[in-house]
Amino acid sequence: MISLTLLSTYLDELMNFDSKLDVEKIDPYMTNGLMVKGREKIDKIGFAVSASIELFKQAKQRSCQAIIVHHSFNLPNNNYYDEIFQKRYAFLVKNEISLIGYHFLLDAHPQLGNNVSILKAIGANPDKPYLHRGNPWGYSGIFNKPIDFEEVKKIIKTNFSPRSIFYNFGPQKIRKVVSVSGNGAPIASDMTNLIKHNIDLFIAGESHEWNRELFREAGINFIAGGHYHTEMFGIKALMEKIKQDLPQVTPVWLDLENEV
Numbered sequence: 001m002i003s004l005t006l007l008s009t010y011l012d013e014l015m016n017f018d019s020k021l022d023v024e025k026i027d028p029y030m031t032n033g034l035m036v037k038g039r040e041k042i043d044k045i046g047f048a049v050s051a052s053i054e055l056f057k058q059a060k061q062r063s064c065q066a067i068i069v070h071h072s073f074n075l076p077n078n079n080y081y082d083e084i085f086q087k088r089y090a091f092l093v094k095n096e097i098s099l100i101g102y103h104f105l106l107d108a109h110p111q112l113g114n115n116v117s118i119l120k121a122i123g124a125n126p127d128k129p130y131l132h133r134g135n136p137w138g139y140s141g142i143f144n145k146p147i148d149f150e151e152v153k154k155i156i157k158t159n160f161s162p163r164s165i166f167y168n169f170g171p172q173k174i175r176k177v178v179s180v181s182g183n184g185a186p187i188a189s190d191m192t193n194l195i196k197h198n199i200d201l202f203i204a205g206e207s208h209e210w211n212r213e214l215f216r217e218a219g220i221n222f223i224a225g226g227h228y229h230t231e232m233f234g235i236k237a238l239m240e241k242i243k244q245d246l247p248q249v250t251p252v253w254l255d256l257e258n259e260v
């Protein structure tokens with residue numbers, strides 16, 4: 001058993017990897033740290049991608065005193081009554097369950113982040129942060145030896161959504177890759193930078209019709225692996241890290257995906 005104070009301090013020190021980043025400016029709408037404070041003593045922590053009432057109920061059933069997620073929930077954007085926010089907040093307060101979320105920091109983290117973890121999963125070496133819409137949400141990587149695009153697809157299919165989209169528009173041998181999980185598909189003005197840096201493959205969670213044509217015209221391969229599935233990587237990496245560093249608590253994976 002540990003204290004919430006210790007857990008929160010440990011997480012903030014672990015996740016805030018660059019003091020020069022203005023996280024509140026980069027990510028003003030989603031939590032990067034403790035959002036709701038529950039009971040002080042913790043021996044079981046639930047982990048999941050996104051906060052919801054159903055997730056909170058599952059956490060309560062499994063006796064979790066705290067939950068760590070990638071997507072917490074937004075504060076109301078005005079002073080008008082927000083039913084969903086109130087119900088979520090009320091459930092956590094009533095049951096004394098803490099909610100901790102890391103949004104930008106879990107996408108961008110250089111060791112545990114969604115994108116670094118995706119690159120490692122396909123055998124690429126994470127190289128440097130990738131700017132998505134002006135901020136370092138993603139990561140680029142390089143293969144030591146070029147790998148067939150079909151081999152990348154085979155590796156990643158076991159981890160990505162069964163509804164993943166694969167566009168074979170680029171070279172069959174992949175050397176340089178960029179990953180921006182979740183809603184990370186590039187806008188039109190980003191394509192020139194990808195072409196300039198000879199990116200062979202771009203991985204995101206979601207895709208739009210116009211993304212298909214941009215990648216076709218750029219001659220770059222593209223994979224949309226599902227918003228949820230591409231953002232399981234970081235929270236699972238964080239779960240494993242906590243399991244190693246904080247043996248006093250029991251980590252619990254809370255998965256609502258199979259219930260939908």
